[in-house]
Amino acid sequence: MKKITIKGFAYVSALAFSLCFFAFSFVGCSKGGAEVDETKTQLYIGNFDGGVGSAWFDEVKRLFEIKFADAVFEDGKRGVQVWIDRHKDNFAGEVLFSRIESARQDVIFTNEINYPDFATKHRSADITDIVTEKSEKITDDLGNEVLVSIEDKMNKSLADYYKWDDGKYYAIPFIDALYGIVYDAELFEDYGFYDDGPGPDGIRGTIDDGLPQTWEDFKKLILLMVNSGITPFTWSGLYQYYREAFMNSIHAGYEGFNDYLLNYTFSGTDDLLGEITPQTGWKLQQQNGRLAALKVAEFIFSSPNNYSSKAMGSSQSHIAAQEEFLISATTSNRIAMLIEGGWWENEARDTFNEMGRKNSAYSYGNRKLGFMPFPKFIGGSDISDQKQTEGLTLFSSHGRTVVCVKPNTTKMEAAKEFVKFTTSNEILAHLTVQTGVTRPYAYNLTQGQKDKMTPFGRMMWEIVSHEKTSVAYNMKFHSGMYENSSYFENWPWVAKIGNDTDADVFRTFYNNRNMTAQTYLQGMQAACSESNWILG
Amino acid sequence: MLKRKSKEAIFVHLMVAYPLLQFFIFYIGINFNSVLLAVKFYNIDTANFDFLPASNFLFNFKNVTHDLIYDSVVRGSLGISAIHYAVSLFISIPLSIFSSFCIYKKVPAAGFFKTVLFLPSIISGIVLILTFKYFVEYAVPQIAESFFDIKNFPMLLIDKRYALLMQILYGLWIGFGGNIILYTNAMSKIPDSLTEYGKIEGMNAMQELRHLVLPFIYPTLTTFLVLSVVGFFVSQGSLYGFYSANAPTYTYTVGYYFFIKVFGSKSTFFEHPYAAASGLIFTLIAAPLTLLVKYLLEKFGPQIEA
Numbered sequence: 001m002k003k004i005t006i007k008g009f010a011y012v013s014a015l016a017f018s019l020c021f022f023a024f025s026f027v028g029c030s031k032g033g034a035e036v037d038e039t040k041t042q043l044y045i046g047n048f049d050g051g052v053g054s055a056w057f058d059e060v061k062r063l064f065e066i067k068f069a070d071a072v073f074e075d076g077k078r079g080v081q082v083w084i085d086r087h088k089d090n091f092a093g094e095v096l097f098s099r100i101e102s103a104r105q106d107v108i109f110t111n112e113i114n115y116p117d118f119a120t121k122h123r124s125a126d127i128t129d130i131v132t133e134k135s136e137k138i139t140d141d142l143g144n145e146v147l148v149s150i151e152d153k154m155n156k157s158l159a160d161y162y163k164w165d166d167g168k169y170y171a172i173p174f175i176d177a178l179y180g181i182v183y184d185a186e187l188f189e190d191y192g193f194y195d196d197g198p199g200p201d202g203i204r205g206t207i208d209d210g211l212p213q214t215w216e217d218f219k220k221l222i223l224l225m226v227n228s229g230i231t232p233f234t235w236s237g238l239y240q241y242y243r244e245a246f247m248n249s250i251h252a253g254y255e256g257f258n259d260y261l262l263n264y265t266f267s268g269t270d271d272l273l274g275e276i277t278p279q280t281g282w283k284l285q286q287q288n289g290r291l292a293a294l295k296v297a298e299f300i301f302s303s304p305n306n307y308s309s310k311a312m313g314s315s316q317s318h319i320a321a322q323e324e325f326l327i328s329a330t331t332s333n334r335i336a337m338l339i340e341g342g343w344w345e346n347e348a349r350d351t352f353n354e355m356g357r358k359n360s361a362y363s364y365g366n367r368k369l370g371f372m373p374f375p376k377f378i379g380g381s382d383i384s385d386q387k388q389t390e391g392l393t394l395f396s397s398h399g400r401t402v403v404c405v406k407p408n409t410t411k412m413e414a415a416k417e418f419v420k421f422t423t424s425n426e427i428l429a430h431l432t433v434q435t436g437v438t439r440p441y442a443y444n445l446t447q448g449q450k451d452k453m454t455p456f457g458r459m460m461w462e463i464v465s466h467e468k469t470s471v472a473y474n475m476k477f478h479s480g481m482y483e484n485s486s487y488f489e490n491w492p493w494v495a496k497i498g499n500d501t502d503a504d505v506f507r508t509f510y511n512n513r514n515m516t517a518q519t520y521l522q523g524m525q526a527a528c529s530e531s532n533w534i535l536g
Numbered sequence: 537m538l539k540r541k542s543k544e545a546i547f548v549h550l551m552v553a554y555p556l557l558q559f560f561i562f563y564i565g566i567n568f569n570s571v572l573l574a575v576k577f578y579n580i581d582t583a584n585f586d587f588l589p590a591s592n593f594l595f596n597f598k599n600v601t602h603d604l605i606y607d608s609v610v611r612g613s614l615g616i617s618a619i620h621y622a623v624s625l626f627i628s629i630p631l632s633i634f635s636s637f638c639i640y641k642k643v644p645a646a647g648f649f650k651t652v653l654f655l656p657s658i659i660s661g662i663v664l665i666l667t668f669k670y671f672v673e674y675a676v677p678q679i680a681e682s683f684f685d686i687k688n689f690p691m692l693l694i695d696k697r698y699a700l701l702m703q704i705l706y707g708l709w710i711g712f713g714g715n716i717i718l719y720t721n722a723m724s725k726i727p728d729s730l731t732e733y734g735k736i737e738g739m740n741a742m743q744e745l746r747h748l749v750l751p752f753i754y755p756t757l758t759t760f761l762v763l764s765v766v767g768f769f770v771s772q773g774s775l776y777g778f779y780s781a782n783a784p785t786y787t788y789t790v791g792y793y794f795f796i797k798v799f800g801s802k803s804t805f806f807e808h809p810y811a812a813a814s815g816l817i818f819t820l821i822a823a824p825l826t827l828l829v830k831y832l833l834e835k836f837g838p839q840i841e842a
Contacts, residue, residue, distance in 0.1 A: 114805070238779070240782045313673040313674075313691045313694065314693040314779055315674070481804060483580055484806075500608070500786070501609050502785050510694065
């Protein structure tokens with residue numbers, strides 16, 4: 001009797017466990033209460049649910065379903081029903097590479113991927129037809145109506161990158177991630193921190209007028225902030241790439257588009273260093289733009305009063321840094337500037353909403369916040385003047401986020417239409433208005449659309465879309481950067497100083513109060529010299 | 537109709553089949569694949585792992601060996617792993633044994649200490665890390681400023697002077713509980729007759745610990761010592777939980793250095809063969825060392841006579 005009871009218990013337990021397993025599986029498949037319309041083609045969209053979020057897809061889904069309400073994508077079905085799947089790890093990097101062919105999503109908006117892997121193995125569909133098809137009607141600068149393709153609108157350097165060796169496109173870029181300084185415009189107004197200069201772009205009448213035009217001006221402003229009892233900076237201490245991207249943005253702004261891009265192509269001519277080839281790429285460690293960025297780090301860390309005491313903390317995530325910056329407006333210890341990326345405002349909605357509950361002046365869209373391109377290095381005594389005095393070169397780190405189509409989807413036509421739709425002017429504008437994030441395509445916003453944007457988003461748009469603004473992407477244009485990924489992972493800022501090797505500039509300056517920009521630069525040149533350069 | 541014994545046999549085989557299949561796939565298969573991966577390279581033109589040419593078959597092994605000898609970050613990580621190992625051997629294990637002995641001797645509030653010391657073992661690791669991080673980076677600076685007027689208190693988890701110490705302290709704190717449960721369990725098996733005999737012979741507590749308890753729990757201790765050798769190259773402490781893939785290089789352990797080559801934001805397929813080769817090299821070092829340590833501990837350790 002006892003044996004039967006034990007065995008019976010084992011059988012019942014196994015059965016109950018199995019039933020639970022299947023029950024949870026079905027729960028996991030729930031479509032959140034919406035009904036599946038079997039008369040329509042079911043189109044699944046995967047979205048990397050990061051800083052840009054997924055809320056902008058709601059309107060896209062609605063408009064797409066309306067536009068294609070009578071389209072026949074599958075036999076016996078009319079119209080399309082769109083489902084948005086939100087996730088992070090599933091839609092990025094090697095995880096996506098492994099699972100895309102078995103994923104249920106037909107179109108995926110990804111985080112950073114290794115595009116060569118996808119293109120070589122055809123892990124994303126060939127979408128050349130829709131990328132090169134001139135199907136969108138726009139009005140050009142002369143007032144003529146012309147037909148353009150996605151390729152025509154795409155940032156040229158990215159178009160060169162995404163057009164694979166076989167002449168085909170297997171993905172298109174998703175978003176820009178422009179790094180720089182977010183500043184509290186209200187604080188600037190309250191304390192009179194604006195000047196009467198033309199701003200970093202050197203052009204009067206643009207939206208950055210009044211911001212410090214040169215690095216010398218900026219240093220004076222930072223000292224003025226400290227003397228006024230304001231903490232100039234905060235940033236994320238946990239994630240190194242924010243600080244690295246900030247350094248890259250200064251480097252790019254100094255060097256200008258062409259010279260900066262040499263750091264990823266190793267092919268061209270540097271204004272000062274001469275011809276650069278893959279064999280002589282190590283010379284790029286001598287670019288003055290690197291020294292300029294190091295001078296900034298040296299200055300920031302010259303006094304602990306220049307930055308928040310929490311900034312270098314490993315518990316200071318990007319969200320914590322955003323919170324610290326925003327909430328400081330209600331405290332006696334105000335923080336003027338946050339080192340962040342262009343999507344930060346959308347990402348910080350929860351903080352805005354929380355603050356807005358107590359005071360609507362602090363809610364999303366009501367705070368006057370701005371984007372400050374880094375000032376120019378002109379008229380300083382410790383570094384040569386940069387060549388570009390007008391216009392801006394901005395740095396974007398997200399050129400490797402893409403939109404791609406599952407290669408074996410059974411709804412290829414619908415999937416491609418969705419990609420085309422989300423790259424139309426209407427939807428490009430919608431994403432920017434909704435989130436403040438730009439995409440690397442040429443598109444326009446109407447004044448009405450700009451009026452709907454937050455002050456930060458509007459300023460970001462005006463700066464990015466200006467005719468004298470270039471955006472440089474840190475794409476691995478040279479294949480050697482992929483093959484030697486460990487070497488090039490840190491190469492922009494890796495330095496060998498004494499017995500230590502580190503690529504985190506901020507951390508090195510934080511730990512070594514006597515560190516100078518020159519010493520660090522020498523360390524960089526020791527870490528990447530002709531003798532240990534890896535591209536032969 | 538099947539006989540009862542046949543039915544039982546089928547039941548047992550079915551219950552074991554799934555875990556056995558998992559073992560074959562996720563242990564045998566993966567390790568076999570890792571061995572093959574160590575002699576491959578990631579071909580950017582085909583996006584495949586291809587075998588290295590015969591003339592350069594040991595490319596990955598050479599790179600790993602070179603880095604172990606000449607790369608300052610890898611060398612540093614070996615040193616830090618050694619520090620963690622020494623702390624475990626000379627501080628953590630003795631402290632655990634002593635604490636377990638106190639609990640075994642039922643000192644006042646022994647039950648309370650046992651519970652509190654074991655709590656870190658049952659609370660989620662991420663919760664513990666967050667608690668520690670927030671305490672160290674928020675509470676401690678606040679206390680320093682409020683009570684001792686120390687401004688600009690260093691960020692202990694990032695500051696080069698203190699970051700490694702913080703990792704060691706954290707490791708000691710969370711490692712305690714699991715050890716204590718195992719040691720007290722081993723101590724509880726000591727026959728009462730032996731402890732009575734010790735009392736009769738006039739042993740004090742320290743003599744009892746040395747002559748009676750240690751020999752008795754020696755097999756348990758041997759297990760810990762042998763496992764710590766195994767874990768030398770593998771253990772990454774809690775670095776990934778603290779820093780993700782962005783730990784300061786001056787806190788790197790060997791395990792962490794190679795872990796982030798294959799997992800996290802800095803990993804790429806190109807690093808997988810390199811990491812596979814490193815695994816084999818460490819196995820070649822750790823396996824005989826582990827067997828040697830086990831042999832020496834068993835040969836020269838105290839024996840319990842019947």
